[in-house]
Amino acid sequence: MSKKKLVILALISLVLILCFSFISCANKEESDKTSAIQGRKIKAGFIYVGPIGDFGWSNAHEVGRLYVEKKFPWLESVYLENVPEGDVERYIDRLINEEKCEIVFTTSFGFMDGTYSAAKKYPDKTFMHCSGYKRDSNLGTYFAELYQAYYLNGLMAGALTKTNKIGYVGAHPTPEVVRHINAFALGIKEVNPEAKVYVRWLYSWYDPAKAKEAAESLISEGIDTLAFTEDSTAVVDVGEEHTKNGKQIYVFSHYSPMQKFGPDAVVSGQLVDWGIMYEEILRRYYTGTWDNRDLWWLMKEGACKIGGEYDTPINSKFVDALKAKTTNDPVLGKISIYDLVFKRIAQMSEPTVLFDPFTGPIKDNKGILKLPPNVRASYDVLWSVDWFVSNVVGSVPKQ
DSSP states (O other): OOHHHHHHHHHHHHHHHHHHHHHHHHHHHHHHHHHHHHTOOEEEEEEOSSOTTSSSHHHHHHHHHHHHHHHOTTEEEEEEOSOOGGGHHHHHHHHHHTSOOSEEEEOSGGGHHHHHHHHHHOTTSEEEEESOOOOBTTEEEEEEOOHHHHHHHHHHHHHHOSSSEEEEEESOOOHHHHHHHHHHHHHHHHHOTTOEEEEEEOSSSOOHHHHHHHHHHHHHTTOOEEEEOOSSSHHHHHHHHHHHTTOOOEEEEOSSOOGGGOTTTEEEEEEEOHHHHHHHHHHHHHTTOOOOOEEEEOGGGTSEEEOSBTTBSSOGGGHHHHHHOEEEETTTEEEEHHHHHHHHHHHHHSTTOSOOSSBSSEEBTTSOEEEOTTOBOOHHHHHHOOSOBTTEESOOOOO
16 A cells, blocks of 8 residues: 555544544533533523402413423423512512522513513523513513404304494503404404404403403493403403393403303303423523514414314304305305314414405505505514504504
């Protein structure tokens, strides 16, 4: 063998030895890192604006917390409920200084400024704020957005109403709630252009007494269909009571499974799976891949569904009525409302989202064009909406 070939073989051998050494070191480093991660425990704190027994918003978040605590053996979690929005920073102090939490979830829009201040105060801790838009290097945002579910509920509401008067009990006139009212109204208008939506504001996320009063007031004015954003079963209870007394009221429940409280009144509703979102966030945090991105999950991500209870998109009591009602869709042709609901679910669950209710032309109730033909509302438009679509009566109050 020539000297030249020997040199080449020696160089190849050296390169192979170096490669194997590098791979071995890398594997050991990765193994050490994995072992370190596997042996690590973390503590997460959750702050709720209402009680966990509200059967609405706070309850849905609590179900999500319990889901991840059961799923991850390395996770310990605590929660604080009934936290006043203006006082959230003091409660964050408690979670960090007394409970020793290293990641904190604040779960109400009104917690945004306090969470932002706390993130500045504790730069070595991580924060996630639900439904807000302020972020920092250690503060991310997340939301399971329900406007698609409200639109689907609107299709059913428009088909079932006998009086063409539909009520909505709203908590606060935030862009989130206004967006949901508009989506609900767009669904109604698609199948019933004659129906109108009437809104009552509570200025509270959780006030069963006020919610009951608002629902009764709407019914006394001829409304036979109700949806709501308030974190109790009060509206469902009112609808069920009237229905049992001989006056059918159609109700669409909010955030958590409420059909058991209104088996004869609840048609469907909106359901959220916060568990899979908390799973994603906490896994990223645990593995060191967390960042402060805004998580905005819709039907296609699996976070949002329709139904008054899980695995029951539509109460069986109302299925025949929805199958009997039809509409003429410009693309699908003549179709039952029941089939249209499931067709829209399939379209909105596609990765490219084949249908969006906020697609122009859309005018507000003053006749002003807000979305031109064939234009979908952008994220920024949806997050800042402060106007009602054409079939909602009244104006959005200034906060």
